[in-house]
Amino acid sequence: MKKPRLNRWQLATSLLTTLLFTGQTLACTTFIITPGATASGAMYVGHSDDGHLNDPRLIYVPAADHPPGSMRPVHFDATSIGELPEYGSFVYRRYTGSARGPGYKNPNEPQSKPIGFIPQVAHTYGYFDGNYGIMNEHQLMFGECTNGTKMGNVKPSPKHLFYSAELARVALERCTTAREAVVLIGHLIDTYGFHGTGETLPVADPKEGWLIEMIPGDETFGGLWVAQRIPDGEMVVSANELRIREIDPDNPDQLFSPRLHQVARAKGWWKPEDGKLDWLRTVSLGEYNHPYYSLRRVWRVMDRLAPSLKLSPWVEDGYTRAYPLTIKPDQPVSRRQVLNLLRDHYEGTEFDMTKGVAAGPFGLPYRYLGPYESAGDVADPKEHHDGAWQRPLSVYYCTYSFICEGRSWLPDPIGGLLWFGLSKPAETAYTPIYVGSTRLAAPYTSADPRYYSRDSAFWAFNFVENWATINYSGVHRDIVELRDPLEQGHFAAIAQADKEALALYQKNPAAATSYLTEFSVHTAEQVFTSWQAFGDRLIVKYADGGMNSPGELNHKVGYPKEWLESTDWKNGPTSYARPAAPQTE
Template sequence: MKKNSVKKWHIATTLVTGLLFTSQALACTTFIITPGATESGAMYVGHSDDGHLNDPRLVYVPAADHQPGSTRPVYFDATSIGELPEYGSFVYRRYTGSDRGPGYVNTRVPQSKPVGFIPQVAHTYAYFDGNYGIMNEHQLMFGECTNGTKMGNVKPSPKHLFYSAELARVALERCKTAREAVELIGHLIDTYGFHGTGETLPVADPKEGWLIEMVPGDDSFGGLWVAQRIPDGEMVVSANELRIREVDPNNPDQLFSPNLHKVAQAKGWWKPEDGQLDWLRAVSLGEYNHPYYSLRRVWRVMDKLAPSLHLSPWVKDGYTRDYPLTITPDHKVTRHEVLHLLRDHYEGTEFDMTKGVAAGPFGVPYRYLGPYESAGDVADPKAHHDGAWQRPLSVYYCTYSFICEGRSWLPDAIGGLLWFGLSKPSETAYTPLYVGTTKVAEPYSTADPRYYTRDSAFWAFNFVENWAAINYSGVHQDIVDVRDPLEKEHFQAVAQADKEALSLFKQNPAAATAYLTEFSVNTAQNVFETWQNFADMLIVKYADGGMNYPGELNHKVGYPQEWLKTTSWVNGPTTYEQPEAK
């Protein structure tokens, strides 16, 4: 379909130039599972970008060479503290310009303006980019989640140049290993400062994983950071609360700001007589938004992978030590299990969101937030709460999610896989894309959350997610019936593609690149077309409250008897007599 023939539906004119949110920090969940904990020996980094109709485009940023003495612009990201139009960065279009290759070029809209500049390097690597940097050609992988801290919503300035999204991009451009990336990010924060909110970036290469956490500064300091290596054979999960605790200068597996202790002491956050500095307690107020907003997700992932620990979902407070930074899974985790970690609404637990009055007759796990709710993952943890919903791993306002898979036994171009899924994790189909590609299928790099279009994979998946609310138990099963065989086919196709690409790579790396590009683009295009056709089928099947099939229209489904008994149906008009007043 030609772009100029695509029908667009405008959501609201105020979204074009107005602020979409005062703060874009809406929450994410992220994790690392190290090679020693996985069945195949692969490294996994997972991330759900729960940004609620922010920019869903997956963009390939090509490698580039740069002239001596040139500079690298640093741009503002609206995902940090909301839109600042003076920088030309918006939640619906994260960046526009030519500095990240042709994928972001659009001369018809306002161009992004740098906050500042840093020295450029001679050569930068290719990588996949989203609202945060994702994965580069050397299998360097990132995730992300936002955290509340005592220093929050700091605006960009010459003294606070970077936000975590740009830090990840610079690292992807310049680094091959996780340790190199952590050291570079720390150096950039120490040298140029950090703005926005508290942030966690899981960073991994095929052999080693790190967690780096950072907080913005004020007029007296640029920012602070702490990083910790994740032992092989273990995993870590982070969900909008800082996870690193004691900072030990003698720990070879930790790195941190050289001025951390000095600043913490000057701010009254820590005293030497307290012993080792507790990073979480020193720079934050614990868990934000409402109790268990973060910790229940941490518990859920840990309990799914290591039920033998018998971790309780109930803790004393937001500073609990009941959930260690890392755990060892009870068994070697499979790729299939990794792809399902974020597809969870606490099914089968006391918090099951498909059960109860709020789930309605068809077990809908979505809980739409209103103006009476706390505002995102940096909301005041001391605010009064009249009520709250459970915060699941798969949330209705997820823009996209992904699993990076790094495999050390293969050349980087073949070993690096990005499993990318648009919209809600429980309703998406993950698509495999090799880092050895040179482009992204157009439906995956085409989207504007202000307009519905038929050429966008995001809108195909988002439509199905929203249509599922009509009859979740039915539509979700339809999704599973399409999704699971599709992903199984992807596993088999990847295994064959690995062999083909490796054979080509040994003879001619350029031929392998061409093959991997064709595979990735064709696979993504097939997923998009499958989901588009699937969405069209659902419109008919669930029209007007019935179940419609080619040979039978309006097969009456009605409501489950158990749910009916809780409604006014039992007192409905079954007689002409007027009911007695109660």
């Protein structure tokens, strides 16, 4: 489609937006719930991509064969340390070119330029891609979150070739199991180096889950990494702080960089007489951004799944051991519970963000950040701050979130499900997409956060979430009334589609692929059109502060009495007499 000509105001706005995006950082939440902890026996990996109007496109990267001697380009990702125009990668458009299949081709945009190259393999697998690699055709799945470390904002170079996003993509292209992926990622860091910030990648297949954490290097070393297997029957959550602690060379469930102890000792971060190397304390400053920015989310997820542990939301510092790496949920976790985990604003706790003066009259849980907030994603947590908001799981600057579901009892094309939701988790509807799909619904692959488009699923969801700020308690109730039956309908449709696809697969795998693709595309298109129509209805229903319907316009809602009493309403003009001046001492 030909891009419309922009007027002077639009050009200025576009330029300002680009400048504001430059240097933007992400601050995500991610988790693994293993099969032994779930009601169905499925593996789940969840991720919220909290990047605030970054690239929201979901892209299918097809499987491919490569001739001998081919080289794979390694590209820069602006999600690491911000935009570097020399690589042609931008926050609003992460990659443009032909190396990842037709989904990223766009001759009208600047073409991405690689940092360097690594040897290519003969065959690469198909996968779903976002700002980070997501899930491949063999049910290998990833999440991600950024962490503050002593090494931060390292620029790409021949000695620091990779960032976590490209590491996940290479693993999705080449691996079928989580353990293979961890070993490959570790090898790539050791061989080619790592740039950007500290990173966590949860990686899982339908049977086994791992957490791999990494930090960038400097002129003396390329990067460091550690990995730990997540025991079956347990779960782990990461929220912008490294989670792995003691590194034990004799632990068969841990893997780590061969140079870890050598580098840590040379840097003065650790001494052998200290005992086992504490990864978090050795390479990081503790908690990310400000106190409880990370740990409160960790507490909240653990407390929701295992309230019997009676974990306290209050700890002594960012290096606390109050929250173990993994926990066993009190009850088997259902798919519905998993989809709801990232939709939380601490409702029902002392930190409930729908309560208090900052939530306004209609319980808005979102707190917009500004110039008075703490200084970004890798700030020293000991830095003084005049104030801070709670950091919820569902945050206003979320671009998209997803839940990967792996099911070992089904063939890979059928067993792997991606539940994908655009904009805030609390205001999205998760759409199921089979990993056997070889095509995605167009509204989910087309979006530019710089320009509103009626054809984009991102903008359909983004509009609804922003309209909800007019009367959050009312609009959110409307969202739930539409969203929950919609998702419940997906559950039933998936159960039937599994049966039909399996019958086809046993006779003709290609026919199953076609069926799964059409099912996924049709379902996503239905979600998009229903959400767009829903947004259109909301425009009228909440127009001008009223509650409107065809049968009754301007049904006055007003404000809750409790909130009114907290304002100067009670001192308003109820008589002609001049109010008495407040007494001073």
